[in-house]
Amino acid sequence: xxxxxxxxxxxxxHGIAELxxxxxQFARSDDIRLQVTAGGFGTVAAPDVRVDGLELxxxxxxxxxxxxxxxxxxxxxxxxxxxxxxxxxxxxTDPDDPVVxxxxxxxxxLAAFAVGDDALRAFAPGAEAVLWPEHFDLGLTLxxxxxxxxxxxxxxxxxxxxxxxxxARSGSFWNTAFxxxxxxxxxxxxxxxxxxxxxxxxRAASDPTS
Numbered sequence: 001x002x003x004x005x006x007x008x009x010x011x012x013x014h015g016i017a018e019l020x021x022x023x024x025q026f027a028r029s030d031d032i033r034l035q036v037t038a039g040g041f042g043t044v045a046a047p048d049v050r051v052d053g054l055e056l057x058x059x060x061x062x063x064x065x066x067x068x069x070x071x072x073x074x075x076x077x078x079x080x081x082x083x084x085x086x087x088x089x090x091x092x093t094d095p096d097d098p099v100v101x102x103x104x105x106x107x108x109x110l111a112a113f114a115v116g117d118d119a120l121r122a123f124a125p126g127a128e129a130v131l132w133p134e135h136f137d138l139g140l141t142l143x144x145x146x147x148x149x150x151x152x153x154x155x156x157x158x159x160x161x162x163x164x165x166x167x168a169r170s171g172s173f174w175n176t177a178f179x180x181x182x183x184x185x186x187x188x189x190x191x192x193x194x195x196x197x198x199x200x201x202x203r204a205a206s207d208p209t210s
Contacts, residue, residue, distance in 0.1 A: 003157060009105035010151050012065070013051065014136040015093040017041065019069045020056065021049050022133035023081030032086060034131040036117040036138060040110050041131050049076050053110070054103060065106075070095035083133060090134045109151040112159035112184055113138055116149025119161075119193040123147065137162075145204045147197050149184070159184045161193055163200030170210035173203045 021043050022032045029045035042050025042057075049058050056063045056076050063075040073080035073095070080095035113131065116138045120129040124147070129140045139148025139162075146164040150156070155176060164179035174180050180200055187193045 005102040006105045006108060006152065007157065008100055009102045010109050010136070011091065011093070012099050012101050013106065013109055013151075014091055014133075015069055015097065016051060016056070016065065016072065016099065017131070017136055018083055018090055018133045019080040019093065019095055020073045020076065020078065021051075023083050024049070024073065024078035026083065026086060027079075027081050032083060032133055034133055036113045036129070036131055041113060047076075047078050049078065051110075054101060054106060065099055065101045068096050068098055069093065072099055087134050108159065112149055112151045115184065115193065116161065119149070119197065120147065122194045123197040142201070143204075145201065146179075147200065149193075156181055156183060161187060161196055163197065163204070165204045168210045169204060169207040171203065171207040173200070173207065 017034055022034055024047055025043045025045055026032050028047060031045045033044050034041055035044050037050050039053050040051035049056065054065050056065060056072055058076050061076060063072060065072065070080045083090055117129055120140055124140060124142055127140045127142065129138055131138045137148050137150040139146050144166040149159065149161050151159045160181050160183045162179060162181045182196055187196055
């Protein structure tokens with residue numbers, strides 16, 4: 001799998017998250033939050049739509065991730081909806097754009113969310129981890145510090161974990177403009193992702209603001 005396949009697939013899944021899941025959910029339930037589910041991710045309110053591997057699933061249908069975003073939405077019984085009127089900074093994707101998903105790359109993206117969801121639950125039991133459609137990242141906030149996992153973006157082209165204090169900290173731990181980021185490939189040992197979150201929490205409490 002090359003980097004282009006990963007980026008193309010990540011953007012396609014991001015487009016599905018925005019246009020096919022969060023957009024229709026906002027229109028019906030006034031909520032843009034998504035969640036990690038078994039095999040993928042889905043809505044938290046009506047309509048009940050989710051990505052499961054390489055398929056879009058509703059209580060009555062299963063559709064391959066192909067065609068256009070608008071066609072995929074119609075197959076799920078919803079209308080594709082942009083969220084440009086809700087937030088700035090999302091994808092520049094239109095409903096009639098094609099959905100192009102590589103199976104191996106989709107596995108990488110969905111595995112990142114699954115690992116991140118497990119780690120966040122272990123790190124902060126009882127806290128709600130949200131998959132936000134704007135940046136297509138999974139995160140939660142504790143004491144004005146964001147913790148989460150991204151499948152990749154302009155900052156880091158591969159799946160990574162991040163810690164983002166609302167007020168920037170100084171020190172060697174903090175290696176990005178928004179805080180600290182580590183590729184998941186560097187956190188592959190059991191428990192290492194949870195340890196990263198715990199270290200970031202301690203660093204955020206002790207390191208000075210910059």
